[in-house]
Amino acid sequence: MAEQAQATVTGPRPIVPWLKLAPKPHLEGIKCACGAIYLDPNRVACSKCGEAGKFSPISLSDKGKVYVFSVVHQSFPGIKTPYVTAIVDLPEGISVRANLIDVDFDQAQKEPNKVFNLPVELVTSVAAKDREGHDVVAFSYRPSKN
Amino acid sequence: MRNVYVLGTGMLKFGRYPEKTVPELGGQAAMLALKDAGITIKDVEMFACGNLYQSNAMVGQRILHQIGQTGIPVINVSNACATGSTAFREAYMSIAAGMYDIAMAVGVEQMGKQGLLGGTGGGDPAYSTEGKVGSGLMPAVFGQAGVEHMRKYGTKFEHFAKISVKSHKHATKNPFSQYRNEVTLEDVMNARMVGYPNTLYMCCPTGDGAAAAILVSEDKLKQLAGGRKRAKVAASVLTSDPWTDRDLTLPDVSTLTRRASKLAYEKAGLGPKDIALTELHDCFATAELVHYENLGLCGDGEAGAFIDSGGGVHPDLGGKAPVNVSGGLLSKGHPLGATGVANICEVVWHLTQDDRAKERLVPNAKAGQAHVIGLGSACTIHILTV
Numbered sequence: 001m002a003e004q005a006q007a008t009v010t011g012p013r014p015i016v017p018w019l020k021l022a023p024k025p026h027l028e029g030i031k032c033a034c035g036a037i038y039l040d041p042n043r044v045a046c047s048k049c050g051e052a053g054k055f056s057p058i059s060l061s062d063k064g065k066v067y068v069f070s071v072v073h074q075s076f077p078g079i080k081t082p083y084v085t086a087i088v089d090l091p092e093g094i095s096v097r098a099n100l101i102d103v104d105f106d107q108a109q110k111e112p113n114k115v116f117n118l119p120v121e122l123v124t125s126v127a128a129k130d131r132e133g134h135d136v137v138a139f140s141y142r143p144s145k146n
Numbered sequence: 147m148r149n150v151y152v153l154g155t156g157m158l159k160f161g162r163y164p165e166k167t168v169p170e171l172g173g174q175a176a177m178l179a180l181k182d183a184g185i186t187i188k189d190v191e192m193f194a195c196g197n198l199y200q201s202n203a204m205v206g207q208r209i210l211h212q213i214g215q216t217g218i219p220v221i222n223v224s225n226a227c228a229t230g231s232t233a234f235r236e237a238y239m240s241i242a243a244g245m246y247d248i249a250m251a252v253g254v255e256q257m258g259k260q261g262l263l264g265g266t267g268g269g270d271p272a273y274s275t276e277g278k279v280g281s282g283l284m285p286a287v288f289g290q291a292g293v294e295h296m297r298k299y300g301t302k303f304e305h306f307a308k309i310s311v312k313s314h315k316h317a318t319k320n321p322f323s324q325y326r327n328e329v330t331l332e333d334v335m336n337a338r339m340v341g342y343p344n345t346l347y348m349c350c351p352t353g354d355g356a357a358a359a360i361l362v363s364e365d366k367l368k369q370l371a372g373g374r375k376r377a378k379v380a381a382s383v384l385t386s387d388p389w390t391d392r393d394l395t396l397p398d399v400s401t402l403t404r405r406a407s408k409l410a411y412e413k414a415g416l417g418p419k420d421i422a423l424t425e426l427h428d429c430f431a432t433a434e435l436v437h438y439e440n441l442g443l444c445g446d447g448e449a450g451a452f453i454d455s456g457g458g459v460h461p462d463l464g465g466k467a468p469v470n471v472s473g474g475l476l477s478k479g480h481p482l483g484a485t486g487v488a489n490i491c492e493v494v495w496h497l498t499q500d501d502r503a504k505e506r507l508v509p510n511a512k513a514g515q516a517h518v519i520g521l522g523s524a525c526t527i528h529i530l531t532v
Binding site for chain 2: 074129
C-alpha cells in the first residue's frame, strides 16, 4: 500500500487531459462520425452536427504546421514573458493552441511570413509541481527536426 | 413587429469613479436619459440592465433602489462585451413585440484599474495553462485575428497602428472619452508590445462608465417627442458563434459578425453605402481592421487599402466611411457592460444632431450602425435611422 501511494505521488501528470504521456507523449482527441474532432473528451454532443454518442477516440499526429501566432509580452504575475503562442494545424483536421519554442520572438515579429506554415513537432516538459507533489507536464511545439 | 424609437439617451464620461458604486453610476446615466426623454421613472414600464462583473447581484433592481422603486419588471443581462447592447435589445424586443410602450436600457460597469483580461484561473495553479500551453489573454487572442489577416492578405503592422492613430485623433473631439490624447504613428509603433501585433495604444483601456437609453413605441413617440428629431431602431440583431473549423481554439470573431451584418442590412433595407457612421468593437486595433471587411465597409482583403485611402476617418479630417468617431474602445474606453449602450448613444447623437456630439458630428447622417462582439461569443448589430 505504501509503495502504491508513493507511486501515485511521484508520477507525472499531464496539464490537460488530452495530453497522454504514454507510451510516448501525444495528443488524443475524439472524432464525431461527421468528421469534427475535439480535444476535450467530456462533451455532451458534437457542436458541428448536434449528434450525441457518435464519437470515437483518435490519436493525433505529433507534427503540424503553424497557422497563426502572437507574442505575449505582458502576462499575469509569475508568468515569464515573452512567449510565443500559436495555433497549430494538425493533419487530422484539428487546430491546437500551444506555446511555440525555439522560435526567436523578435524575428517572428519582424518576419511573420516565415512563421506561417512552419512545420513543427510536439515536445513535452515539466512545467510545474502541483500541490500534491506531482510533476505537471505541458506540451509545446518546436520547429521540426526532420 | 412594431416600430421602436430611441426617445432619450444618457451617458457618463468613461473613466475612473472609485468613489461611486455600480448602482450609482447606472442610476446617474438613467436619470440623464429620462431627462433627455422628458419623462420620469414612473413612466417606464420595463427595464433591462446590462452589467458583467456584478451580474449575480441584481444591479438593475439596485439602480431602481437609487432612482425609483416602481415595481416594474427588471431583467439583468450578462453577455460578455455585448452585455449592454443585449440589454438594449431586450428593451427593444419588449416594445417591438407589443408588450410595453416605454422601456429603459442601462449598461454599467466598474472595472477600476483591472489589468489584462482572459486566460484561465481557479484550482491548482500548476494546472493553469496560461503561458505554458499557449495564451488565452485578450491581446494575444485578438492579436492572432490580426495575424490571420496578415497571413491571408499581407496586411502590415503599420495598418493596425494607423487605426490607433485615427481613433485617438477622433477622441480629442469627444468629452465623454476616457483618453483624449493624440498619438503619432511612431508613438503607436514604438510603444511597448502587449500581445503582437497589438502595442499599448492598440489595446483598449479598462475603466468605469454607464450609458442609458429610453425606447418607445411609435404611439408614445408621437405623444412625447414634441417635434424633436428621434432615431428609429431599424435593425436589432444578435448572433452567437456558429461552428467553424478553428472557433473552439482560436475564437472566430468574423463569421458571427458577418452573419449579423447581413441580417441587419436586410432588416433595415440598407447596405454599407447607406451607413453614415459605424461604431464597431475595436477592443484591439486588430479587431477593428477585420471588422471593416466583416461589416462590408470594404471588400475582403481590402482593409489595408481602405485604411491607406482614409477609410474609417472622420470626413472633417478628409476621410470616408467614418468608424469610431467617438474615439472607439481604444480611446473612449471599454467598461464592458456600458459599451454596447454607449455605442448606440453615439450613433443616435449624430443622427439627431445632438449637442453632446456637436464637435464631431458626421454631416447629413441618416443611418448609422453600432456593432459589438462579446467573446465566447455574442455579436450585436443595431442600425439606427432618421
